[in-house]
Amino acid sequence: MNTVEKRPVYLQVRDQLADKIQSGIWLANEKLPAERQLSEQFSITRVTARQALVQLEAEGLIFRSNRRGWFVTPQRINYDPSRDIGFVSYVEEQGFSARTETLSKMLIEVPDWVAEQAGIPEGTPVYEIFRRRYINERPCLIEKIYLNPKNCPGILQHSLDRSLWHLLRTEYKLDPYERHIEIYPQTLEARVADALAVNTGSTGLYIRRLCHDQNGEFLELDEEFWLHNAMKVVVSVTSNG
Amino acid sequence: MNTVEKRPVYLQVRDQLADKIQSGIWLANEKLPAERQLSEQFSITRVTARQALVQLEAEGLIFRSNRRGWFVTPQRINYDPSRDIGFVSYVEEQGFSARTETLSKMLIEVPDWVAEQAGIPEGTPVYEIFRRRYINERPCLIEKIYLNPKNCPGILQHSLDRSLWHLLRTEYKLDPYERHIEIYPQTLEARVADALAVNTGSTGLYIRRLCHDQNGEFLELDEEFWLHNAMKVVVSVTSNG
DNA sequence: AAGTGGTCTAGACCACGTG
DNA sequence: ACGTGGTCTAGACCACTTT
Structure with a gap:
């Protein structure tokens, strides 16, 4: 990840994932890439990738279903x-x-x-x-x-x-x-x-x-x-x- | 921590901390021990200690104030x-x-x-x-x-x-x-x-x-x-x- | 059997708040 | 200056779901 930015890495990842959701690239109920895949893609640890995911979950943008994966939250x-x-x-x-x-x-x-x-x-x-x-x-x-x-x-x-x-x-x-x-x-x-x-x-x-x-x-x-x-x-x- | 229990360690820690709050040993607005102190006390990593704290925060039992520490949430x-x-x-x-x-x-x-x-x-x-x-x-x-x-x-x-x-x-x-x-x-x-x-x-x-x-x-x-x-x-x- | 998230270790450096 | 939480690495094993 870009280290010039002072915004924490996990929030930068959050932003990029949030973009994909808000711009409609990922649709409601669509499954996100696996955590290991995300961490490789962004060159970060799985822990950090999870931090971004948990943040998005708190914001209500994504949800998890047991051990099946992370999904885009449909509209309220x-x-x-x-x-x-x-x-x-x-x-x-x-x-x-x-x-x-x-x-x-x-x-x-x-x-x-x-x-x-x-x-x-x-x-x-x-x-x-x-x-x-x-x-x-x-x-x-x-x-x-x-x-x-x-x-x-x-x-x-x-x-x-x-x-x-x-x-x-x-x-x-x-x-x-x-x-x-x-x-x-x-x-x-x-x-x-x-x-x-x-x-x-x-x-x-x-x-x-x-x-x-x-x-x-x-x-x-x-x-x-x-x-x-x-x-x-x-x-x-x-x-x- | 006890490894006989199958409940995750961070939840066992949560339970013990929650007990101290609910039994009134720790009062409203009181500061909790530092994360490093908790991890030593329970023989766990700081990461796991934090997991317990974040859980208690989600439940509303404790809150954090910037980098000052964790505190017991007063009544709603x-x-x-x-x-x-x-x-x-x-x-x-x-x-x-x-x-x-x-x-x-x-x-x-x-x-x-x-x-x-x-x-x-x-x-x-x-x-x-x-x-x-x-x-x-x-x-x-x-x-x-x-x-x-x-x-x-x-x-x-x-x-x-x-x-x-x-x-x-x-x-x-x-x-x-x-x-x-x-x-x-x-x-x-x-x-x-x-x-x-x-x-x-x-x-x-x-x-x-x-x-x-x-x-x-x-x-x-x-x-x-x-x-x-x-x-x-x-x-x-x-x-x- | 393979893939997924859930949990956990043992460190590290940084930024901020308080003395 | 020191103590605090905030962030991050690089692994590991487990439990459950899916194929």
């Missing part, structure tokens, strides 16, 4: 956690394909922290649902949902691969009145990372949505673990003034 | 970008101190991308304000604000180190009616990273807020670049049903 989708229209149709409106997969569903005793958040007594039964969602066949998000069985008895008999809120509205006449939403970047815990086929400890975006009805009764607690580069949160808020 | 504050109550009082309510510093303020021709976002003609004059905000004397966020001078002529003569929206409300009788908010993780560009005394390319959380009044006229565009570990976004949305 927009996502509005305050709305409950179907995920699939919402994503498809933006020109992507989407799919939901139910990983497990069962009736359990409410976990303590959920009880506390939801404002319901400890030991109450709740439905727990795990789902995985894909955008263009790439797993982008794991969802953990806790539902109040009082409001939607027998919901586990339905297919949960479609819009949950469509089901809640049409079958149970439920409507969320108030939503408390929390959002922050966080690394993905092992189980979630595995389910998304990324490394443990990679960056994610955590979204928690707590819904109550008009009487202040607990409806749903939804936890979402997103790949950090897969989306943008977009919310519109109108004053009630 | 809550932040509601949909509200315009003063930042300082909002943070102080949570038991932290806060401070705002105006880095620059001027009247400029609107940048093209701002014009597009705000829906105003290219070339229109706008006020541009850069501010830096501290929580417990730690710089946590850089803010770029674009204001429509039509609505708040002469605002640059005021001190902007206090709540901007307090000023807009009391002096100019302005009230935001609709806010479009975008949130996503992104690495901090060089200038912003410098201003926050962190490394170029470190993870941040980007928040954009676009405010219009009841007539659909552009009021404010606000861009915020946060340290990724400094806060949680907390929004409440109530149905207007």
Whole structure:
């Protein structure tokens, strides 16, 4: 690499790789050359090549898939956690394909922290649902949902691969009145990372949505673990003034 | 390090360091031992020690300050970008101190991308304000604000180190009616990273807020670049049903 | 079997921050 | 001047995926 520049070598490599992506030479989901190949090409160590790749990963330009290689990250989708229209149709409106997969569903005793958040007594039964969602066949998000069985008895008999809120509205006449939403970047815990086929400890975006009805009764607690580069949160808020 | 465990060494080190933080042996803002000291202590290379530290940084447990060392991250504050109550009082309510510093303020021709976002003609004059905000004397966020001078002529003569929206409300009788908010993780560009005394390319959380009044006229565009570990976004949305 | 990333060693020099 | 993190080299072995 050029040593006249004072910008660190790994950032110079980053720039050249970023160029290939931003100029469209490498397209979305395309595989990058192997690390050893890059290090030879730029006359640097594999460590340095990796440093450039990790940097691009942090920026969201590329992602890695287990031990298969590095790939160009597709465009972010927009996502509005305050709305409950179907995920699939919402994503498809933006020109992507989407799919939901139910990983497990069962009736359990409410976990303590959920009880506390939801404002319901400890030991109450709740439905727990795990789902995985894909955008263009790439797993982008794991969802953990806790539902109040009082409001939607027998919901586990339905297919949960479609819009949950469509089901809640049409079958149970439920409507969320108030939503408390929390959002922050966080690394993905092992189980979630595995389910998304990324490394443990990679960056994610955590979204928690707590819904109550008009009487202040607990409806749903939804936890979402997103790949950090897969989306943008977009919310519109109108004053009630 | 123990080689019987199959968990990678750097994660074992991470666990031990994380323990010291979570059990309160190391307190918020406390400096960690030097990298060379850690590598000796755990009988590992400095590279591996750094891997553990970078992991903890990604998790938000520690942060680095230029070449001074690694420090324990203080607790996240809550932040509601949909509200315009003063930042300082909002943070102080949570038991932290806060401070705002105006880095620059001027009247400029609107940048093209701002014009597009705000829906105003290219070339229109706008006020541009850069501010830096501290929580417990730690710089946590850089803010770029674009204001429509039509609505708040002469605002640059005021001190902007206090709540901007307090000023807009009391002096100019302005009230935001609709806010479009975008949130996503992104690495901090060089200038912003410098201003926050962190490394170029470190993870941040980007928040954009676009405010219009009841007539659909552009009021404010606000861009915020946060340290990724400094806060949680907390929004409440109530149905207007 | 071959190729890929994941982890790790044992050094080195540099740039910057702090005394 | 010294201690700190920031960068970089030149290898090695392992675990998993793909062919």
